Structure formats: C-alpha cells, structure tokens
Amino acid sequence: MVNNILNSILVVLLLSVGAVAQSSDMELDIRMDSGFSQQDLSEMFSAVIEQDDSAQFFQITAENMSSGILRNNFVILEVHSEVFGTVLTAEQSSSGVFSLNPGGQITFSNLSITEISNLEIRGEPEFDLVITSNGRKLIQNLRRGYLIADDLFTINVRIEQDIMDNREILTQESTSFETALNESELVIETDREIVTELMGLNVSNEAPEFSWTGEENRSYRLVIVDTDRAQNTEALFSERFTREHSENDIRDEQAGVVLDVIAGQPSYQIPDRFAGLFEPGKTYAWQVQSSKQTVQDNFVQAYSDRLEFTTSFPIEGEIRELLVNIFGEERTNEFIENGLLLDQIQVDGVTYSKEEVLSILREMAGKIENNQLKVVS
Amino acid sequence: MKKIIITLVVIGAIITGIILMLSDGSESGYEVPVLNETDDEVAFVRRYVPSVTVTNVSYADSLQEVGRALISGDTLTTGNSGYAMVLFLDESIARVSPSSQMVIRSELNPERNLNLRTHVGMLLGGIFLDVETDPNREFEITTTRAVASVKGTRFGVTADDKIWVEEGEVEVTIRETGEVRSLGNKMYLQVEADGTVDSGELTDQELAELVDEYEILEGDLIERQMKIQFRNRSGDPVEEQIRVFEQSDSSNE
Numbered sequence: 001m002v003n004n005i006l007n008s009i010l011v012v013l014l015l016s017v018g019a020v021a022q023s024s025d026m027e028l029d030i031r032m033d034s035g036f037s038q039q040d041l042s043e044m045f046s047a048v049i050e051q052d053d054s055a056q057f058f059q060i061t062a063e064n065m066s067s068g069i070l071r072n073n074f075v076i077l078e079v080h081s082e083v084f085g086t087v088l089t090a091e092q093s094s095s096g097v098f099s100l101n102p103g104g105q106i107t108f109s110n111l112s113i114t115e116i117s118n119l120e121i122r123g124e125p126e127f128d129l130v131i132t133s134n135g136r137k138l139i140q141n142l143r144r145g146y147l148i149a150d151d152l153f154t155i156n157v158r159i160e161q162d163i164m165d166n167r168e169i170l171t172q173e174s175t176s177f178e179t180a181l182n183e184s185e186l187v188i189e190t191d192r193e194i195v196t197e198l199m200g201l202n203v204s205n206e207a208p209e210f211s212w213t214g215e216e217n218r219s220y221r222l223v224i225v226d227t228d229r230a231q232n233t234e235a236l237f238s239e240r241f242t243r244e245h246s247e248n249d250i251r252d253e254q255a256g257v258v259l260d261v262i263a264g265q266p267s268y269q270i271p272d273r274f275a276g277l278f279e280p281g282k283t284y285a286w287q288v289q290s291s292k293q294t295v296q297d298n299f300v301q302a303y304s305d306r307l308e309f310t311t312s313f314p315i316e317g318e319i320r321e322l323l324v325n326i327f328g329e330e331r332t333n334e335f336i337e338n339g340l341l342l343d344q345i346q347v348d349g350v351t352y353s354k355e356e357v358l359s360i361l362r363e364m365a366g367k368i369e370n371n372q373l374k375v376v377s
Numbered sequence: 378m379k380k381i382i383i384t385l386v387v388i389g390a391i392i393t394g395i396i397l398m399l400s401d402g403s404e405s406g407y408e409v410p411v412l413n414e415t416d417d418e419v420a421f422v423r424r425y426v427p428s429v430t431v432t433n434v435s436y437a438d439s440l441q442e443v444g445r446a447l448i449s450g451d452t453l454t455t456g457n458s459g460y461a462m463v464l465f466l467d468e469s470i471a472r473v474s475p476s477s478q479m480v481i482r483s484e485l486n487p488e489r490n491l492n493l494r495t496h497v498g499m500l501l502g503g504i505f506l507d508v509e510t511d512p513n514r515e516f517e518i519t520t521t522r523a524v525a526s527v528k529g530t531r532f533g534v535t536a537d538d539k540i541w542v543e544e545g546e547v548e549v550t551i552r553e554t555g556e557v558r559s560l561g562n563k564m565y566l567q568v569e570a571d572g573t574v575d576s577g578e579l580t581d582q583e584l585a586e587l588v589d590e591y592e593i594l595e596g597d598l599i600e601r602q603m604k605i606q607f608r609n610r611s612g613d614p615v616e617e618q619i620r621v622f623e624q625s626d627s628s629n630e
Binding site (some may be wrong): 375 | 612
C-alpha cells in the first residue's frame with residue numbers, strides 16, 4: 001500500500017517535471033560580444049577549445065521562467081560554417097550539470113560560467129570537444145593568418161535535460177555572423193615618398209630601389225612599364241599580371257616592359273646587371289602584385305597602386321651647355337655640385353617635362369645665340 | 378637694395394656727367410653745343426629688357442613698361458642684361474646695349490614735334506643708331522675723345538671711343554686735335570687712350586657681330602616668366618625663377 005502511494009507520488013512528480021520541461025519554461029539567449037569582429041574568429045575558436053574566458057566572444061544566458069525547478073541541465077554548443085559545415089561541437093559532460101530554481105539564472109562567457117543565481121550545480125562545467133576535419137582545417141588556416149573569406153557562421157546552443165538518463169532538448173537558440181573578404185587585404189600599401197626619391201635619382205649612374213609595405217618573406221611580383229613606349233599601359237599591366245611569371249621573360253623592350261621580376265621581400269633593388277635600364281626624361285609606371293591565400297584555400301591577388309615617376313635629367317653634356325646659356329657657367333656648376341637634376345620647365349604657367357624640356361631649352365639657346373631672347377634673372 | 382643701386386646710378390651719372398662736361402671744356406677741338414632745352418618729351422623708350430633706369434635731378438625711375446618718355450637732360454642707364462630702344466620724335470632710333478649710360482639732350486622745333494638738334498653724351502657702353510636723313514637737323518654723339526655727327530645713317534658708337542658705320546656717312550671729330558674724319562659704309566674709327574686713331578674697314582663678319590648685339594631690339598618683346606625645376610638628391614623640387622624677354626613670333630616674320 002505504502003509502495004503504491006510512493007509510486008503514485010513518484011509518477012506525479014515525474015509528470016510534474018515533464019510538465020515543467022517545456023521550452024517556454026527556459027529562456028535561452030546567446031549573443032556575440034558587441035566588440036566581436038571577424039578578426040577575432042581564430043581567438044574565439046581557441047577560447048572555446050581551451051574553455052578560456054579571458055576574452056569574451058559570446059555570451060550564453062539561461063533563465064528558468066517557470067515556477068518549478070528545472071533539473072539536470074546540460075549545455076551543448078555547435079559552431080557551424082556555411083562553407084566548412086560543422087566546425088566543432090562542445091557538449092557538456094556530467095560535470096557542472098545544473099538545476100535552476102524558479103527565476104534561477106546561469107550565464108556563460110564563451111564556455112565558462114560568469115554569473116549564477118538561484119541554482120544548484122554539481123562541480124565546474126566541463127565540455128567534451130569534437131572538432132571536425134573541415135573545422136580543423138579552418139582553425140589551422142586561421143592560425144596561419146590566411147585571409148578570412150566570405151562565410152556565414154552560426155553558433156547553435158541547446159540545453160538538454162537529463163531525465164532518467166534520457167536526454168531531452170529543453171530549449172535551443174542560435175546566433176549568426178557573417179565574414180567577408182576584407183578588401184583592404186587586397187591592397188599593397190606604398191609610400192608615396194618613394195616616387196619623390198625616384199625622381200631625385202640620377203639614373204645614368206644610380207640604380208633605383210622600389211619598395212612597398214608588406215610582409216617579409218612573401219613573394220611579390222614587380223612589373224615596371226615604360227609608359228612612353230607602351231601602347232596601352234593599363235592593358236600591359238593586366239596582361240603581365242595575368243600571365244604566369246617566367247624568368248625567361250622578365251623584359252620586353254618592344255612592348256614597353258622594363259622589368260617583370262619576383263621579389264622575396266617588400267623591396268627590389270635594381271641589380272647592377274640592369275644598369276642603364278632607365279633613361280632620363282622618361283616616365284615609368286610600376287605596380288606590385290602578391291598572391292594571398294584565404295582560409296578556404298583559395299588564392300586572391302593583392303595589388304599596389306600603380307605609381308608613376310618621371311626620371312630627371314643629369315646636368316651633363318648637352319643639358320649642361322643649355323643651362324650655361326641661361327644661368328652661366330658658375331651657377332650651372334653650383335647646380336652640379338649640389339647634385340641637382342633637371343626635372344621640368346614652366347613657362348607662363350604651362351609646365352613642360354620630359355623631351356619637351358630639351359626642346360624648350362634648345363629653342364631658347366637658339367634664340368639667345370641669335371640675340372632674339374635675353375634672360376633677366 | 379634697389380634704392381641704393383638707383384642712388385649709386387644717379388650719383389655715378391652726375392659725377393660722370395660732370396667729368397665729361399669738364400673734359401668737354403678742356404678739349405680744344407670741340408665745343409659743347411648749347412641747346413634750347415625744355416621739359417618737353419624728346420624721345421620714348423620703345424622697347425627694353427630690364428634693367429633700364431632713367432634718372433634726372435629729381436627722379437630715378439626703373440622702367441616697368443614701354444613708352445616711357447624722355448626729356449632733355451635725362452640719363453638712361455642699362456644694367457648688365459639691360460637693353461633699350463629709344464625712339465626720338467624725328468623717328469631716329471637709338472639702340473642701347475647692356476651696361477651703358479648716356480645723357481640725352483635735345484632741342485625741339487617750335488611745334489615741339491621734331492628734334493632739331495640732338496646730343497647724346499656716351500658715358501658707358503654702346504649705342505647703335507638709325508638717324509633720319511635731314512639736312513636741317515643735327516644729331517651728335519660724343520664720347521670722351523670723339524664726336525660723331527650724322528646726317529642720316531646706321532652707325533654705332535661705344536663709350537670707349539669707337540665709331541663704326543653700317544651704312545651712310547658719319548663725320549667724326551677727334552676732340553683732342555680737332556681733326557675731322559669721314560666714315561662711310563662698313564668703316565670704323567677708334568680713338569685710343571694715347572690719342573692715336575685707328576681706322577679701317579670692317580669685315581662683313583665684324584660688322585654683323587656689331588649689329589647682331591642689338592638684334593633683340595629689332596622686334597616687339599614679350600616677357601615670359603619661367604620656372605626651371607630641379608630635383609635634389611632626395612627628390613625634392615628645387616625651383617629657379619627667371620624672366621626672359623624674347624621677340625614675339627610676329628617680329629620674326
């Protein structure tokens with residue numbers, strides 16, 4: 001009789017637990033930290049794997065909204081990528097199983113408890129981690145610093161309740177965030193001052209060095225084009241960068257390709273064997289390309305801006321004679337001693353450079369010789 | 378700085394003028410002409426390349442534009458690169474070379490529209506003239522040791538007593554001796570410091586060189602502002618500004 005009564009009470013209790021165990025009874029919330037960005041992706045995975053809460057990436061909060069006790073609750077977390085599929089699953093082991101009294105609340109930062117109220121818990125929560133092979137590849141590629149590409153990540157969280165060794169989903173929630181290829185990663189930065197320096201270079205006896213901003217020990221392709229010779233500079237660059245680089249095809253004088261070389265660092269010093277590659281008074285354009293790998297194992301091309309510089313004229317030979325006509329011997333020698341190079345000429349507000357400089361100086365010299373022009377300094 | 382230069386030019390002109398006048402008086406063969414001078418305009422600066430300065434007792438003006446009127450007694454000075462073309466009322470033309478200085482005096486006709494008697498005292502540098510032919514008018518250039526009188530010709534005079542003739546005829550009086558010599562086409566005369574006189578005929582090349590010096594004044598001049606940009610070793614621009622005066626294209630046609 002007593003046994004019957006006890007069994008009846010147990011059934012009633014079980015039924016009452018079953019009645020409480022409805023998703024609406026447990027309010028579950030998961031949200032990404034407000035400061036989270038895709039750059040934190042690698043660290044977020046590390047925090048989950050290592051159950052590290054030193055930096056918060058997401059927060060999970062569960063609250064018992066019912067008037068009864070919600071017992072024996074487990075947290076199960078899954079990170080899913082649209083590209084990679086399931087990345088990892090973290091399932092709470094028997095340690096840290098918690099029961100929430102009415103109004104009781106538990107908050108996880110990543111997978112570590114940060115706040116509790118009105119609950120019973122047995123030990124610290126521990127999670128069994130399963131990383132899929134695709135997930136492992138993603139996490140490794142992230143750690144290698146490969147570019148984060150377009151993807152949609154979803155963090156699914158569910159709370160399961162252990163009732164008589166049976167797991168039942170009490171509630172589940174998810175949050176998503178998108179990642180995208182950062183366009184700025186496709187730009188190789190260049191310091192504009194390099195252009196100024198190139199314009200101060202005496203190309204008749206100095207070999208220029210091209211430099212840009214980028215990682216050391218990365219492969220960069222540098223293409224330099226003679227814009228005066230190239231029929232279509234834009235198309236020529238495009239064609240060179242599309243074509244696979246070949247050590248047997250680093251110059252094409254006819255087409256205007258001054259140099260097409262691979263640099264193993266973010267700079268390239270024109271070697272001595274290319275002495276005389278650049279001529280005074282000509283305009284050259286140069287651009288750098290580098291391949292970058294994404295976490296999805298694709299390659300994208302990063303480019304520098306296309307920069308142009310016009311080489312200046314050393315004050316020697318004819319240029320010297322022409323300048324002597326205007327400035328006299330002494331002043332011209334001062335220019336030479338100061339290492340000046342002739343760049344351009346402006347006449348009544350109109351600027352002339354390159355070969356126009358020479359023709360203007362020659363014309364002036366002719367007029368000076370014929371006493372048709374006088375220079376008043 | 379500019380004022381100091383102008384002041385020095387004025388003082389120099391006055392001192393040189395005084396010396397010239399004193400020497401005029403001391404020479405036996407030549408008498409300084411007495412002109413009936415007024416404050417009327419006797420000539421205009423038709424073209425110039427800076428610097429050109431016009432000075433008189435009460436002013437010292439650096440020329441900024443063409444058309445400057447000259448009155449009798451003005452001293453015209455050209456700088457190292459300066460040129461001036463002076464057009465007299467009688468359409469005689471004087472082209473002045475760089476580093477020159479001269480005192481211009483002229484007597485006008487009663488109508489004040491023609492130069493009857495013009496006297497140019499060369500103090501420094503050189504001058505190349507086109508003097509209109511007119512027996513009723515007189516045009517004289519004096520240097521320290523010579524006086525060139527002309528009735529219509531193209532000729533040049535330098536302050537160091539050289540007179541040369543491209544075409545026409547010039548009568549030269551050697552001031553020390555009063556000797557008078559006549560120079561015709563392509564002839565020259567040089568009075569040396571010791572009073573000796575060298576004269577002869579110019580070769581075509583010598584004549585061309587003398588005339589070419591004044592070529593810049595043979596056409597209207599355009600002033601151009603030029604900036605010549607250099608790059609220093611760092612690639613930074615270094616700019617030199619110059620002014621050039623060149624004959625306009627229409628002048629060469």
